[in-house]
Amino acid sequence: MHPLAKRIQQKEERALAKAITLAENSEADKLELLKSIYPMQKGAHWIGITGSPGAGKSSLVNRLISFLRNKGLTVAVVAVDPTSPFSGGSILGDRVRMADHFTDPGVFIRSMGTRGSLGGLSRSTKETVRLMDAYGFDVILIETVGVGQSELDIMKLADSVAVVLNPGSGDVVQVFKAGIMEIADLFVVNKADMPGVPKLLAEIEAMLDLVKHDSPYRPPVVQTISTENKGLEELWDALLAHKAYLIESGEGSIRKLANLKREVMEVVQHEIFQQVWTDEKESGFSWLADLEQGNTDPYTAAEQILLQRNQPADK
Ligand SMILES: Nc1nc2c(ncn2[C@@H]2O[C@H](COP(=O)(O)OP(=O)(O)OP(=O)(O)O)[C@@H](O)[C@H]2O)c(=O)[nH]1
Ligand SMILES: [Mg+2]
Known part of the structure; x- marks a missing residue:
């Protein structure tokens, strides 16, 4: 067994951080490490959260962390975005709020920049998530910004993909064009305190009618106001319901195999x-x-x- 894997098994958080860096930098013993930790994975719920810049993804993640901690669940976060507040980017307010979680051993936050991803960003993100899973976090949140091809690839590794939209933003057309509609398992209308919510809801439903009319699973739409801590219970229920669907329908195993092949x-x-x-x-x-x-x-x-x-x- 790789020495770092052993230390991860013993819940040494510093070893987890080191292992992620090792995987990101494609060190020579990276495959040995990944082989060792693969069977240690415990089957955490991998949740992707994507959406346009400023949609409120980090605010939601931040609130979800507290929400899940209150339920006694441990949480790891991968922020795949060089401008994310997690990685020391734009919004100081968010970074200050994140500081609450930094001292909590039940929370682990890691940002993935475009640097240090020699094997491709989606690959290093997946390896990071596997390491977090092996460590034993219950829930792993993967935040990505934007609607490009690499975000799509990254989102494919999640069990459940939540797409965050805002009223009055014209996001729906973007999402439709970018092919995100096909991989969305759940829509989050965040900033539901802003005008234009009914219009956005109607647009999403119309799009779902078009894309998902013959699909066995219709992604639900939940409304949140992350700044006021509203809608998190509904969001979490929808995520749990999706996970249950993955198991009952067998869709989860199909996705897992496709991911492994890739x-x-x-x-x-x-x-x-x-x-x-x-x-x-x-x-x-x-x-x-x-x-x-x-x-x-x-x-x-x-x-x-x-x-x-x-x-x-x-x-
Ligand atoms: N009114 C309102 N503002 C919100 C809500 N959620 C987030 N915001 C604000 O929207 C701004 C962007 O929020 P972030 O959480 O940083 O958004 P993000 O999607 O992570 O942004 P990037 O990582 O830069 O793409 C911040 O100023 C938040 O305070 C909400 O529900 N209502
Ligand atoms: Mg963010």
Whole structure:
């Protein structure tokens, strides 16, 4: 067993932090560590929270932490967003509020910037969540901002995906265009104290009619005012109901397997790339000069690299 895995098993929080850094930086013994912690995972509820910048994701996460702690549950948070208050970004107010949780051993908060993610952000996020799960947190919240492809990939690793929308924001069209509709398990209308709630609710329902009309599960819509601590009970109930649905319908196992397959391919791709790159570097990138002089094309160069790899090593 990897020494860090042992220390994680003994609930040493510093070891968890170190292990995440090790995974993020793709250290040589990273796969050993991940192999050790894989069977230690306890099946935490992995919850993705996504939405436009400023939708109130961090405020919600912040409130959810307190809410869940009051229920006796432990919580880990991964904030995948370089501008998030968690990572020392924009909003000082949120950071000050987060300070309440920093001294609580039942809460662990980690931010993932775009730096230090050599294997791709979605891969390092998944590994971070696995490490947190192995440590034994009950609930793991993954906050991502935006509606790009990498956010979509990150959200796919969650058991339950909550999409946060605001009244009067025109978010719905964005969400629809970005393909987020398909992966949303739950809609949160946050800032429900602002005008335009009925219109937003109608837009969401219309969109659900379109996209989910033949789906066995229709994502519920809950309203929250995170600044006033309102709607958290409903939000949590909806998340628990979704988790129950995943188990009863078998959908959870299907998603898990799809995720595992994707993870295998990500690791293989990364490891092969690393090996090829290292080998080529050592042999002086023989094809690079050819490319520069126009003596080869990228496809022939790639083909030759792959052919070379398939030759027996002792030749
Ligand atoms: N009126 C109102 N304001 C809110 C509510 N929730 C959050 N806010 C405010 O909205 C602003 C943005 O909140 P954040 O929680 O930082 O939003 P975020 O989605 O995490 O933002 P990014 O991480 O920057 O994308 C803050 O000023 C909050 O105080 C709400 O329910 N009602
Ligand atoms: Mg935030």
